[in-house]
Amino acid sequence: MGLIRAADVQGGTLHPFEPRRISHRVHEANRRSQLAVGDLVVVLVGRVGDAAIVPPAFHGWNAARTIGIIRAAEPDDAAWLKVWLGSPEVRDWCERRATGSTLHRTLSLAVLRDLPVAVPPVAPRAAFLRAVRLLDEKAVTNRRISDCATALAKAQFVAETRYGAGSAGWPEKPLDTLVTMQVGAAPRPRPDREGSPASEGISFVAPADVLQSSSPHLYGTEHRVPSEKTGVVCDPHSLLLASREDGVQAVMNADLVIAGRNVVVLRPSSGADAYWLLHEIRLRSAELAVAAQGSAGREISRRVLGSTTVRWPPQEVRERFAQLADRLHERARTAQVENEKLSRLRGQLLDSFLSGNFSGMLPF
Structure with a gap:
């Protein structure tokens, strides 16, 4: 069940x-x-x-x-x-x-x-909920588009690694020879006096942000820290890893971020390498859980992770895959951005409904 x-x-x-x-x-x-x-x-x-x-x-x-x-x-x-x-x-x-x-x-x-x-009156509430359902149906469609684009990238990676010409002869290399590796140490930022996260600065990435991301890409987080704050600052196309008992999760950041405690940062030498390793780690999530240690497997051992071997294809293979994956992930991102706009519109509709200004029609 x-x-x-x-x-x-x-x-x-x-x-x-x-x-x-x-x-x-x-x-x-x-x-x-x-x-x-x-x-x-x-x-x-x-x-x-x-x-x-x-x-x-x-x-x-x-x-x-x-x-x-x-x-x-x-x-x-x-x-x-x-x-x-x-x-x-x-x-x-x-x-x-x-x-x-x-x-x-x-x-x-x-x-x-x-x-x-x-508890609003039944009749106006029904009209409002009909409008919300239209927004939700569009959001569901966008999530399917995003999921399909991500799944296609994964399927292409599997095809390259398992059935690609010459893949059987690819050499195996330790992960720490392909990337530079650091572990974040920044504490979670404290809320401001109003009880909300800081509105300016650099996005702060905690293990929860990595583990709860539904996308291979991380475009922002709830918490931010001042740009002058010290810590492990990750350039775009870094790989951010976190672990739990059922596996290691990896995401690629789109913008500058600061890594929090127990977030492992991998810095590949190129965007093509980053795309390849992102899909390699996500595909081997459960297997790589042996690289975790500590309470409930939430702390990744750099030594064990770094010694993990990766079958490494020629540069032209990595670049070809990265070009396709980038287009697919960009399509997924377009759907996600539209859903972010739909979410804001949903909030505006709720505000207008609670204030008595909802007309029963969507504003477009």
Whole structure:
């Protein structure tokens, strides 16, 4: 039976990249956490407050303890609660009441029950939710485009490494001979006096930012630090690695970032090398977990990781793959940017609705 975890709630939808399974015995022993169509699932650990409505494809699945389940009386009640949980004010409310570290921020169900919820009249709420559904449907399409572009890049990498002409004769090289390697040490920045992350400076990357990224590229993070702050500053096309018990995750940063504690930074000598190694590491995620050490495997050993061998193709192979991968990742990014705009528009619609200015039409 399938299991939904916090990591499977992405962008307001259930989006399990690598679905987990549990036995029938465990599933039956946890009847209270079995999901039904229309349930609202809320992330309680990590990205606290993220929410999604259970579609028919996930009916009967079970939910991990990192997930809270809200079973509303009416479908529109669940849809409204999802919108409400996604508003900036409510997200701030959840974050202020969460406890724990960056990766394991925890919001208890007892606290979530105290969340104040605005209850608008049924008729205007229905009109508003129809507009929101149109935006959400477009966002789902964009996520599929992004996923397909990313999957095509992965498939091309597999084809090159397994079936490419001459691939059997590629030499094996230790990873530390192909990159320079550092480990971030910067502490997580403290919120400003208003309780929000700094609005200016360089993006700060914590292990959670790497592990929770749904994309191979990292385009920005929630937290920023002053540009004059010391730390491991990563140029664009660096590879940022973090680990958990089920594998090592890697992303490529698009802009300057500062690496936080336990983020391993790899600096390839060229963009083509960076693309090749990005896909190599992501493909071997579970295998590379042996390079992790410490509590729950969240600290990567530079020595073990650096000694890991990589089959290294000729430069023309790496450059050809990088050209294709760059175009595919750029298409994925275009879809992501559009979704960021849709998210802002969604927020503007909510503001206009709560202020009584919503006309029932989308502003385009």
